[in-house]
Structures are given as C-alpha cells and as structure tokens.
Amino acid sequence: MVEHDMREIDVREIGDRIREMAVEVSWNLGTAERECLRRLSEEEESPLGRKILSAIVSNFEIAAAERRPLCQDTGLAVVFLEIGQNVRLVGGSLLDAVNAGVRTAYRDALLRMSVLNDPLLRANTKDNTPAIVHIEIVPGDRVRILFGAKGGGCENMSRSAMLNPSDGKRGVVEFVTRAVQEASANPCPPVVVGVGLGGTFEKAAILAKKALFRPLGKPNSQLHLADLERELLDSINRTGVGPMGMGGTRTAMAVHVEAFPCHIASLPVAVNLDCHSHRHMEAEI
C-alpha cells in the first residue's frame, strides 16, 4: 500500500461514538453480564448471597427500563484506541475529541462528575474529563474503540507485584486470590478480575486493565492461560467472600488473563478489579 492510500477518519466521529457508548453503558448492562448475574443468583449457595444477587438483577432491570444509571458512580472514562497505521486522523485534536465526547455524555445524561483536577488539590473538573486514554498503533485502516466506565470502589482495590520467577503459577494464583480476598466487599463483588502477567511493571497494569474489556467469560486463546483463568476463578470462589462480601460461593463473574513476554529476572503480575456494574462497550470505524 502506498502512502496516498491512507484512509481519512474525522476525530469528531470517534468523539461521537465515545459519547454514545458512555451514555449506553451507564444504564444498560451488557447481555453477557446480565446472563452471568442471573446464573450466579441461582448457583450461589448462601441464601443471603442469593438475595443480594437478586437485588442486583432487579437493579439492572430497573436501570434499563427507566434509562437511569445502574450505579451512582458512573466512573472515570477509560478508552483504548487501536488506530490502524493507514488511518489519517483529521478534524482536530484526537484527545480533544475524546474528551468532548465524554463531557457531552456525562452532562446530557445526568451522570456523576467524579474527576478531580489533581490528586492532592482535589478540585472537581465538573465535566468528568480528562478521560484515561491508551493508544495503540496497529496494522490496517480502521479505528477500534474500547470504552469503559470505571468505578472508584473497585479500582481502589487493584494490586500489582513483581513476583520471583520461582514463584511460578502457584505464586500468581496466590497473589491474585489474596488480592480479591483482601478487597472483600469493597469492589462490589461478584467482581470481574483482570490479570496482567509479564511485560514490565507498567505493561502488566495496562494488560490487566485491557483484560477487563474482553467479552465476559471468553477464555484466553492460549490453552495454558485459559487453564490459569479456570484455576483462578475456582480459587477466588473458594475464598467465601461472596456477593457484597457477606459470604458465599460466587465471588467472581469471570477472570481474564492477558500475558506478554518478560525479562529473565521478572514475573510481573497486576490485578485490576471491576465490579458487577461491569460497564464496557466497543465500536469500530
């Protein structure tokens, strides 16, 4: 392909898609998430846990029927952009367009403004921007947008560690299980567990975040990682944390692991938790 075959995409189109997705995820929980929570409300052994899960099911039904936010924490907007290297972006600044989409969505849909200008000065930006944006350049001439609304309660319970290579798979299972157990009720279980393995310190954290965007419960395509996901789900459900931390056999909705090559001396692991209000969508332009 020669250079003049670049496909033009207007950044305002990207902003518009983000605006639509931000509104949609706030009130409409995904089909896979609904099915999963309904199933867990039957499988859960604890009567109190079942009662909590059935309230969670009623909540997403009310939210969808009345088009109101599932949860009052409508989150920080997290956006992954996979931009084809044959795309030429036109129409202004990409980041401005992303933030414009977020700003309009949060204002018009009466979502909560939960973003502060500085971690220490702590003044509210009053429009829920800036979004957290991760950009990847990939082959092709399309733009894939992953949008997530990330609550503070679950984000706060995320953990990372640089394990010893000798800790191996067992060390990973112990670390991830302990992270969910210590998080207890705070991340609003049943949780979705994103695990990033390998890479470097920061790469593991980004992998853990991106793992949350995978279709719920879809196993990793690599067999040893799909096995690890099953083992982790079982181990996490054995903690007894249960729905809203009040005891039970269903603590996680799914575990998604993403891995990347790493240094001979390292075994980085990161755990990013998302709550049962697992709000994410994707679009392609």
Added chain:
Amino acid sequence: MAGKRADTADDTIRLRVPFGEEVARSLRAGQHVTLSGTAYAARDAAHKRIVEAVARRERLPVDFRDQLIYYVGPTPARPGEPIGSAGPTTSTRMDDYMEAMLELGIRATMGKGIRSRKVMELQKRYGAVYFQAIGGAGALLARHIKAAEVVAYEDLGAEALRRLELEGFPAIVAVDAHGGDAFAEGQRRYCRL
C-alpha cells in the same frame, strides 16, 4: 433446615430513623432491616469539612445527635425527581472520621464494604451500628429515597451534605455494637481455601 432463617423476608426489622442508643445496641450483625425517616448523606469531602469546622469551633449546619449518615454521592436528579441513582460508596474511606462523628452524636452509618478494627471498637464504646446497603444498586435504592435537600456545602456537588427522607430503604446490619461482623462471619462460613 429447621427454624426460621435470618434472611427470610418476615425477619426484616422495620426501623424508624433517627434512633437512640438502645435500638442501636439491640441490633445484631446479619439482621435485615428497612429504614424509614430522616437521614443525612455525606461522603469524603463533606466529612472533611465537618471535621475542620469542629476543629475551628464553628457552628455545624445540622445537629448530628442520633442521626444516620449514609455514605453516598448521587447522580444529578432528573427534573421533578428528588435524587438520581443513589447507592452506597465505600465506607473504609470514612473510617478515620468515625471518632469525630461519633463525638458529634451520630448513631449509625450506612455504606458498602468492610470497616476497620478501630471502627468496631468505637461502635462498642459509643453504642453505634453500621449498615451495608447493596453496592451498585443505585437505581433500585433511589426508589426508597422520597426527598433530598442540600443542607450545606452545595459547592461540593455530588459530595454536598444532604438531608434525605427514606422509606423502606433495605440494608443489612454489617457491624453491630457488640463486635459482631457480618462480613467475617459470612466469609468464614463459605471459605474453602
């Protein structure tokens, strides 16, 4: 299983808020309650303001004696409605304010998630109780809030201090005034590690 289980609907205790020390001490971890009456909404930033006002010996916007504080930062209300989605926020972040708030006379708090050892001890000493509301159930729980009015710190937006009128608001006694902890008890029962 024989006998009546604590989680059947008939065992739900209907409570009027505010309530006094005697009621607080009669509650036990794991009990289901519904709350009706007046309560206050406050989270991180409002707690900070209250505690700073006390330190400066300023008059407080409300009398907190026997009051229930609901840790919540709602979404904006639609026109004609009292409040937007209004589920609980994580209570752990208010643990450090607990002693000062109990000194002001609060009797109960409601949020989601676990509390520190220190909060458990304080609740025993002051005769106070902590309820967990269902996290993430903001659309459902808003139906049990019939009125809401900002009483102070309006500039804090979602974090302003609000007076709420609750009606049949469902919650679970999570930490009682005797050291009972429904999280620890429930998790112990189902832990299979």
